[in-house]
Amino acid sequence: MEIHRFERAWLVASLALIVAFVGTIVYGAVGAGVAMVDDGGGTVDASSPTDSPDFRDPGVYRTGDGEYDVYVVARQFQFSPGSGTPIRVPEGAEVTFHVASGDVTHGFNVVGTNLNTMVIPGQVAQLTVEFGDARTYHVACHEYCGAAHHDMTGTIEVVPQEDFDAEEVSEA
Ligand SMILES: [Cu+2]
Numbered sequence: 001m002e003i004h005r006f007e008r009a010w011l012v013a014s015l016a017l018i019v020a021f022v023g024t025i026v027y028g029a030v031g032a033g034v035a036m037v038d039d040g041g042g043t044v045d046a047s048s049p050t051d052s053p054d055f056r057d058p059g060v061y062r063t064g065d066g067e068y069d070v071y072v073v074a075r076q077f078q079f080s081p082g083s084g085t086p087i088r089v090p091e092g093a094e095v096t097f098h099v100a101s102g103d104v105t106h107g108f109n110v111v112g113t114n115l116n117t118m119v120i121p122g123q124v125a126q127l128t129v130e131f132g133d134a135r136t137y138h139v140a141c142h143e144y145c146g147a148a149h150h151d152m153t154g155t156i157e158v159v160p161q162e163d164f165d166a167e168e169v170s171e172a
Contacts, residue, residue: 037118041098041126049073049100054124066092072099072154074106074119076146082139082154089131089156090164096128107142110156118143131158 003011028034044052050073058071058080068089073080079099081087089095099108099119106119110129117125139154 033114037120037123037125039123041124043122044100044124046101046122049102052100054098055100060087060089063096066090066094068093068095070095070097072097072108073102074099074108074141074152075102076104077141077148077152079108079139079141079152079154082156083152086136086155086157087139088159088164088167090161091134091158092131092161093158094128094130096126099125099127104145105143106145106152107140109140109142111138111140113137116142134158134160 042054044055049055050058055071055073058073060081061069061071063069070081070087070089072082072087078084097108097115099117100123101119101121103121105121107117108119108125108127109116113129115127115129117127119125135158137156137158139156141149141152143149145152
């Protein structure tokens with residue numbers, strides 16, 4: 001069978017495009033460090049996460065030198081802590097967030113960073129991050145969770161160490 005050289009050129013070009021498109025999808029899925037929420041963070045009772053000892057009293061806990069665990073419960077339409085009471089951590093802290101949902105699927109996205117996870121009922125989303133200098137970050141829910149989803153926001157305040165030390169933080 002004879003293929004005209006123009007036809008061959010189009011075949012090669014379209015095959016190259018398909019390979020390039022598949023390549024961008026593969027890169028988007030794995031290259032940027034994107035991963036599904038797994039069970040590494042543990043599980044809680046989906047209807048009542050605060051029955052779990054870790055989530056009994058959500059908040060900021062010191063676990064070591066410059067290391068903190070932050071337990072957050074997401075519910076329609078607030079993060080606790082986060083909305084109302086900001087999450088406060090000191091400059092340079094290594095923070096592990098443990099986020100659980102008390103009702104429907106929520107999102108936890110620290111705006112302007114790549115800190116971003118789904119919060120699936122029953123599953124604890126776990127993220128570790130190192131904060132730099134003092135500044136305020138905003139948290140947004142990015143999974144549509146109901147009528148007031150657009151109001152579901154929170155705040156993380158990274159504060160100078162001396163300001164942080166002046167407050168009371170529980171030891172884990
Ligand atoms: Cu939402």
